[in-house]
Amino acid sequence: MLDLKNLARRPEFAAFVGTLFVFVFFGYFGWPTFTSALVTAGWLNVAAELGLIALPVALVMVAGHLDLSVGSILAAGAMTYAILTGHYDLPDYIGLPAGLGVGTFFGFLNGLIVTKTKLSSFIVTLAMLFALRGLVFGITRLTTSTVLVPVEVDPFVRETFGGRIWRTYENAIILWVIMALVVSWILYKTKFGNWVFSIGGDETSARAAGVPVERTTILLFMGSGFGSALLGVTQVALFGSAQVSAGQSYVFFSIIAVVVGGVLLTGGYGSPIGVIFGTMTFAIVSQGIYSTGWDSDWSSLILGVLLLIAVFTNNTFRRLALSSGDKKDESLSTARRTDPQTSPEPATTKEATVV
Amino acid sequence: MSDDRTPYISVENVSKVFGGYAALDDVSLEVHEGEVLCLLGDNGAGKSTLIKILSGFHQPSSGTMKIQGEERVFKSPRDASDLGISTVHQFGGTFELMSLDRSFFVGLEPTKGWGPFKWFDRKTANEIVVREMQALGITRVSDGNRLVGSLSGGERQVSAIARAVYFGAKVLILDEPTAALGVKEAAHVLRIIMEAKLRGLAVVLVTHNVTHAMTVGDHFAILIHGEKADDFAKGERTREEITDLMAGGEAMGELEAELARLVAAGTQPA
Numbered sequence: 001m002l003d004l005k006n007l008a009r010r011p012e013f014a015a016f017v018g019t020l021f022v023f024v025f026f027g028y029f030g031w032p033t034f035t036s037a038l039v040t041a042g043w044l045n046v047a048a049e050l051g052l053i054a055l056p057v058a059l060v061m062v063a064g065h066l067d068l069s070v071g072s073i074l075a076a077g078a079m080t081y082a083i084l085t086g087h088y089d090l091p092d093y094i095g096l097p098a099g100l101g102v103g104t105f106f107g108f109l110n111g112l113i114v115t116k117t118k119l120s121s122f123i124v125t126l127a128m129l130f131a132l133r134g135l136v137f138g139i140t141r142l143t144t145s146t147v148l149v150p151v152e153v154d155p156f157v158r159e160t161f162g163g164r165i166w167r168t169y170e171n172a173i174i175l176w177v178i179m180a181l182v183v184s185w186i187l188y189k190t191k192f193g194n195w196v197f198s199i200g201g202d203e204t205s206a207r208a209a210g211v212p213v214e215r216t217t218i219l220l221f222m223g224s225g226f227g228s229a230l231l232g233v234t235q236v237a238l239f240g241s242a243q244v245s246a247g248q249s250y251v252f253f254s255i256i257a258v259v260v261g262g263v264l265l266t267g268g269y270g271s272p273i274g275v276i277f278g279t280m281t282f283a284i285v286s287q288g289i290y291s292t293g294w295d296s297d298w299s300s301l302i303l304g305v306l307l308l309i310a311v312f313t314n315n316t317f318r319r320l321a322l323s324s325g326d327k328k329d330e331s332l333s334t335a336r337r338t339d340p341q342t343s344p345e346p347a348t349t350k351e352a353t354v355v
Numbered sequence: 356m357s358d359d360r361t362p363y364i365s366v367e368n369v370s371k372v373f374g375g376y377a378a379l380d381d382v383s384l385e386v387h388e389g390e391v392l393c394l395l396g397d398n399g400a401g402k403s404t405l406i407k408i409l410s411g412f413h414q415p416s417s418g419t420m421k422i423q424g425e426e427r428v429f430k431s432p433r434d435a436s437d438l439g440i441s442t443v444h445q446f447g448g449t450f451e452l453m454s455l456d457r458s459f460f461v462g463l464e465p466t467k468g469w470g471p472f473k474w475f476d477r478k479t480a481n482e483i484v485v486r487e488m489q490a491l492g493i494t495r496v497s498d499g500n501r502l503v504g505s506l507s508g509g510e511r512q513v514s515a516i517a518r519a520v521y522f523g524a525k526v527l528i529l530d531e532p533t534a535a536l537g538v539k540e541a542a543h544v545l546r547i548i549m550e551a552k553l554r555g556l557a558v559v560l561v562t563h564n565v566t567h568a569m570t571v572g573d574h575f576a577i578l579i580h581g582e583k584a585d586d587f588a589k590g591e592r593t594r595e596e597i598t599d600l601m602a603g604g605e606a607m608g609e610l611e612a613e614l615a616r617l618v619a620a621g622t623q624p625a
Contacts, residue, residue, distance in 0.1 A: 198453065206450075207443070209462035268450070
């Protein structure tokens with residue numbers, strides 16, 4: 001049964017509409033190149049790479065936190081892999097897990113600092129973004145005397161992470177699909193996922209209900225650290241080198257994709273499917289612009305406006321979702337109309353504390 | 356208020372000092388199963404501090420607590436809930452953007468499956484939450500998928516009480532459950548409190564509302580400035596006596612005299 005009203009209440013609905021809109025928009029203005037296999041591969045590849053970070057970051061944001069350190073963690077993961085294999089000639093089966101491990105470790109450190117100090121994750125991960133960037137630059141220069149480390153990637157690793165299907169679609173798309181399945185399973189199907197929603201909804205109540213808030217939060221930051229490092233090593237496998245300044249743009253790209261994907265900045269609400277749409281919207285706008293013949297600078301304008309619209313719609317949809325659907329028994333529901341405590345805008349006090 | 360039965364909770368000479376200020380001063384109380392104990396008092400009288408000690412959020416600075424006659428120290432809310440003490444806050448379900456079945460089972464999710472592939476059994480959760488809500492008279496809720504935030508204040512209170520009862524609470528601590536509600540909804544919540552009492556639970560009801568307290572209360576304790584000012588069973592005091600005590604006795608008399616003077620001054624020709 002197709003229930004339009006309930007469909008519109010789902011957190012991913014607006015994100016889907018957004019993707020559809022930009023697809024039609026660029027399909028029209030970019031006709032006929034936009035729908036070609038090459039351009040489709042272009043935006044799908046961008047989406048897949050961004051998706052590896054955006055999906056685990058979405059979990060962090062559903063729990064009411066932010067992770068701004070993804071850019072530097074990406075570089076740290078990529079550089080660890082590149083220095084160990086490219087500079088010290090260690091085998092890939094050491095370098096690759098080490099790269100992923102370093103990313104996960106710095107995610108762990110983020111989570112540990114956030115939960116132990118109770119400082120806002122915005123500040124903690126911003127500090128990590130800068131501190132780790134400095135560390136990556138420093139160590140890379142000390143060990144290799146350069147800022148760009150070439151790697152002779154092991155053929156198996158190159159094919160797995162950096163391979164292309166029909167020479168156009170990156171294998172990253174497969175990694176993205178796996179990541180999407182794992183993240184969706186975690187959020188929708190596990191106890192852990194329920195804890196993520198509850199922490200984003202009300203951390204104090206979650207703790208009182210017996211949710212291991214600290215452990216859950218740390219694991220979430222480890223997830224976004226892992227996702228960032230995974231993209232880092234994937235890019236090394238794709239390009240055959242690692243650069244210290246790689247990845248910084250993903251800090252904002254991931255937040256845009258997640259918010260356009262319908263996740264509330266205040267936490268407690270969101271869906272991986274929505275984030276997939278948000279990521280696709282981002283990729284379509286940033287790549288589709290090239291098939292229109294317009295200057296690519298305009299894509300930033302479109303993304304900025306889309307982000308603003310997304311935040312606005314997210315709030316509207318939240319209000320819609322919170323309004324009661326059916327009113328069979330009026331005896332209990334009459335009181336709420338005059339009741340100031342249950343009227344919308346429940347998260348206003350939280351908004352002040354999150355950022 | 357001592358009698359022959361062993362109380363479920365007995366609070367003995369408990370004090371709580373915050374930075375040199377005594378929020379609670381030498382308070383003793385007994386909480387019995389199958390009874391409603393009403394904690395009355397003005398703002399800042401120490402009601403919240405007392406229930407936070409009962410529910411493990413605070414530790415007393417001095418004094419002891421016994422559960423079923425055995426001395427216990429709560430280091431966390433978890434310790435209290437392990438002993439069947441469950442606290443429902445003013446707004447009931449606090450996870451407004453979660454579905455009813457998800458929020459009902461936060462921290463205690465039913466699972467299916469094996470090993471790392473265990474999953475949260477939403478179907479069972481959904482059935483249980485609808486059944487429990489309907490059993491407590493919330494017939495409007497027929498789907499656990501709806502968001503907590505779409506329920507009314509009273510329905511959320513009831514869902515929180517239903518949760519506590521379902522998970523085997525022995526003591527239900529209710530912090531101002533009717534304060535934000537309309538008349539009909541408040542009446543419904545009071546009915547649920549009676550229902551919980553009849554099922555043999557001990558209920559600690561914190562309220563400002565003397566009428567609500569007198570409707571369901573078996574025993575009453577009045578706090579003033581952190582001290583227990585009075586402690587009596589149902590029928591031992593009149594409503595006026597209770598109201599006067601809550602407002603601090605003389606203070607209310609003075610206020611009335613002051614108001615009378617103002618009224619008199621206002622009616623005089625200028």
